[in-house]
Amino acid sequence: MGSAGTFKSKFLASRNFAFILAIIIVGVFLLLSPDFFFFKNLQYRVLDFHFSIRHSRVAREEQAGVTVQQANLNIHPDILILGIDNRSLADFGAWPFPRYRHADLLNTFSRIKDDSTRENSVFLDIFFIEPSSDAVDDAQLEASMEENGRVFLQTVLTGSEPPSSLAQEYRERHRLLFEEHGEITDVQGDWVNMPLFLGMEPPLKPLGKNLLGYGHANYIDDEDDRFRRQPMIARSTERIRTVQLQDFLDNHRQLLSQTDAWGNPFARIGWYDKSGNHYSQALNDSEGNLNITQEQLDQLAEKVRAQSPPREIDLDDDGESDAQEFDIGIYIDHFIPSITLALAANYLNIPLEDIRVNIGEEVILANPRVYNPENRSLENYSIQTSLAQYDEETQEVTAPAQYREMDEIRIPIDEAGQMLVNFMGQRSSAEPGGQQTFPVRPYSAYARRATGPIYDTWPRTLALENKIIMAGAFSSGLADDEKTTGVGLMYGIELHANALNTILMDKFIAPLAFWPQLALLFVTVLLVALLTGRVNTFFALALTLILIAGLFVFGQYMFEAQETLVQTVHPAFAMVFSFLSVVIYRGLTEEREKRRVQGMFGQYVSPEVVDEIVSSGEPPELGGVDKELTVFFSDIRGFTTLSEKMQPQELVNHLNIYLTAMTDTIMEYKGTLDKYVGDEIMGFWGAPVSQKNHAILACQSAVKQMQKLQELNEQWPLDRRIDIGMGINSGIMTVGNMGSRGRMNYTLMGDNVNLGARLEGINKQYFGQEWMENGKKFTGSGSKIIISEYTYGLVKDKVIARELDNIRVKGKNKPVVIYELIDIKVGLEPYIDQDDLQ
Structure with missing residues (x-):
């Protein structure tokens, strides 16, 4: 077979083709991206598991002999939760509390003598959408909000x-909220395709007017109904006019110029389909310039007429429809910050108008500055990264606390504007001594401390310097405010606290970038494929499982050490598919290859050697290659005389018994049978499977053949006994399939082959060993086994041999030292194991 055929065979071998299968698997899994719902849902659970492992480890560390609870550097010290807990319900009665209770809470904070020790902000996680039944309560709340500020x-x-x-x-x-407190206007990217909120339920006007800030409280649950993300910005909309489609097509410039949509970068056209789904098409570019072409108008008309339900028109008032019209809306979208983003921006002294948003990338809070109560001034924002170290005896500072100054905070968001919340722990307990991720104090403990407007009755301080106070439900009796998160049930106010902490502590969980994730997919799939193509299937399965486990350990490390979310489910399934693909390919191709090899070598070598050829993963090298081998020849002495004494059929049967015994012995020692030439046997070691110890195996086989022959002779009459001579030589020989395409023979060629044949023939010239039989002494007609100096050099420490002569054989100019092989020092157990295979 030519080199092209050899290359094809090698290429299609499972150990090599596994690389191609790996490339195919990577391509398939690139099409089935990690956002595919099956992988996405499983990755959610892996994320939950990451949180669980981290929280359990942190809990163990905190319990490991710590006598003084140190500050947790992952929790912002200025976040304080006031929980409407069981104690508060016991103090104030059933929920909802009268609104004057909330006024009392705000007055508690407002009426502190030292204004520099006041809170930074107060977030009431309470709805004030409808007026209460008591107008006085509403008035008190309005006044307290105005006073608190x-x-x-x-x-x-x-x-x-x-x-x-x-x-x-x-x-x-x-509109009041936008006008009084601002809104986010610097929004870049594909905002038209963000989730759209068509309605709103804002607080009452008098309350909205007296706020310091506002934000939406919406969370969007994942596909498994768990809350893990918060939209940092939400796209709300306002319908400013309804027009007929045809009027808009004919007079869109005039219609838009009559509305606030003219020049607004977030103006758009919206319509509903027959199922109530809302669709959008932007009108202006990012600078607010009208940017709708005739082609876009035509596309708009086609979509609306195809999707929207028509409105029937009776032009002549006869009670029957004469025409159809389609209504569309002119909308202006607004981008509302989450309440946590609004609180963070206020804490960092960043107006909403200065927040920059790149949809699908990040929200940028530039130049953050924070109030320092000690010197009553603003300073650059920094995050503490290590605690101060103290001398145990003197309590003097030996190493100051370390801080990381923040020039900006970049909040990673997805295409929906959502940030992944980095939960710092399980839900907190409101009970004294209970586990608390964030400090939780009873709502009623502060609301009951409210004083009147007389200054002398006010406390000097409440130790709330620059705290962000977050008040909300913290009792299972208020079940409507419990959310199922990735770390279990959690009250809404603590969910907000985790989101706020994620921002202020710069603890964002960012996905691994595309190229490293792709590299991880490629490397893991390729590694599994190559391993599976080269080792035992069960061992490959074990290695694959170990690699998958290692992948998840790596994911956990990246999550904890780098706050990086590695997509582990996606490559894990790719690894499984890679393993299965290679196993199936091996099952389909290697069985065929095994049958081919068995057909080619089954008559030459033992079944064990055939299995070695197959398990090696490479087809035999065909067409002739040069290798170091050991060749063996044996021949019957006086075969002509023996044949004259027997009938042809008897001779055949007798010879078959002899050849079978000798051939079995060759194969027992992992040799390859080349051919029979009448009574002559030719075999070799070292091919088609490479063997380090080919020389000693040939010698062991020769000695064992002599023993087998002796056993046979003892069973035969004297006139039918066989005497043989053997020649063994080692060296570089050409081995391969030789002949024609229609008729090939796996054989050897070369001078060293000829030398082996010459050695077999010269046995008769040297006086051999003697033996006793029936009390009589017999002398052989010559030596039995002659090996060359080349073979002797490879086995001299393992055999017993005597030097016979220094001869020059036909075809060789250089003399060769020859030896008679007498016995084997290492015994006749085949001198080979798996480690001996090259």
Whole structure:
């Protein structure tokens, strides 16, 4: 077979083709991206597991002999939760509390003598959408908010437009929030395809006017109904006009110029399909310039007419429809910060208008500055990275605390504007002495301390310097505010606290970048494929499982040490598919290859050697290669005389018994049978499977053949006994399939082969060994086994041999030292094992 055929055979061998299979698997799994719902849902569970492992480890460390609870550098010290807990319910009665209770809470914070020790902000995780039944309570709350001046309230965004009776009121409330407290306007990227909230439920106007800030409280649950992310910005919308499609197509510039949409970068057209789904098309570019072409108008018309339900028109008032029209809306979108982003921006003294947003990438809080209560001034924001070290005896500082100054905070977000919340622990307990991730104090403990407007009755301080106070439900009796998160049930206010802490501590969990993730996929798949193509299937399975386990350990390390989320489920399944693909390919191809090899070598070598050829993963080298081998020849002495004494059929049967015994012995010692030439046997060692110890195996086989022959002779009459001579030589020989394409023979060629044949023939010239039989002494007609100096050099420490002569054989100019092989020092157990295979 030519070199092309050899290359093809090698290429298709499982150990080599596994690389191609790995490339195919990588390509398939690139198409099935990690965002494929099956992988995504499993990756959610892996993320939850990461949190669980980290939290359990941290809990063990905190319990390992710590006598004084040190500050947790992963928790921002200025976050304080006021929980509406069981104690508060016992103090104030059933929920919801009268609104004057919230006014008392705000007055407690407002009426502190030392204004520099006051809180940074107060977030009430409470809805104030409808007026209460007691107008006095509402007035008290409004007055307390105005006096406090640091209150944040939340607006709730909904998926459907508000009822027509409330739509105008709600829009005006939202506009009030925008006008009084600002909104995010620096938004880049594909904002049109962000999730859209068509409705809103903002707080009452008097309350909205007296706020320091606002934000939405929406969370979007993942596909498994768990909350792990918060939209840092949410896209809310306002319908400013409804127009007929045809009017818009004919007069869109005039219509838009009559509305606030003209020049607004977030103006768009919206319509509903027959199933109630809302669709958008932007009108202006990022600079607010009208940017709608005739082609876009035509596409808009086609979409609306194909998707929207028509409105029937009776032009002649006869009660029957004469025409159809389609309505579309002119909308302006607004980008509302999450309440946590709003609290963080306020804490860092960054106006909403200065927040930069790149959809699908990040939210940027530039130049953060924070209030220092000690010197009553703003200073650059920094995050503590290590605690101060103290001398145990003098309590003097031996190493100051370390801080990392922040020039900006970059919040990674996805295409929906969502940030992955880095949960710092399990849900906290409101009970004294219970586990608390964030400090939790009873709501009522502060609300009951409210004083009147007389200054002399105010406390000097409440130790709330620059705290972000977050008040909300913290009792299972208020079940509506419990959320199922990736770390279990959690009250909404603590979910907000974790999100806020993620921002302020710069503890963002960012996904591993595309190229490193791709490299991880490629390396793991390739490694599994190459291993599976080269080792035993069960061993490959064990290695694959170990690699998958190692992958998840790596993911855990990256999660804890680098706050990086590695997609482990996706490559893990790719590894499994890589393993299965190679195993199936091996099953399909190696069985065929085994049958081919068995057909080619089954008559030459033992079944064990055939199995070695197959398990090696490479087809035999065909076409002739040069290798160091040992060749063996044997021949019957006086075969002509023997044949004259027997009938042809008897001779054949007798010879077959002899050849079978000798051939079995050759194969027993992992040799390869080359051919029979009448009574002559030719064999060799070292091919088709390479053998380090080919020379000693040939010698062992020769001695064992002599023993087998003696056993046979003892069973035969004297006139039918066989005497043989053997020649063994080692050296470089050409081995391979030789002949024609229609008729090939796996054989040897070369001078060293000829030398082996010459050695067999000269046995008769040297006086051999003697033996006793039936009390009589017999002398052989010559030596039995002659080996060359080349073979002797490879086995001299393992055999007993005597030097016979220094001869020059036909075809050789240089004399060769020859030896008679007498016995084997290492015994006749085949001198080979798996480690001897090259």
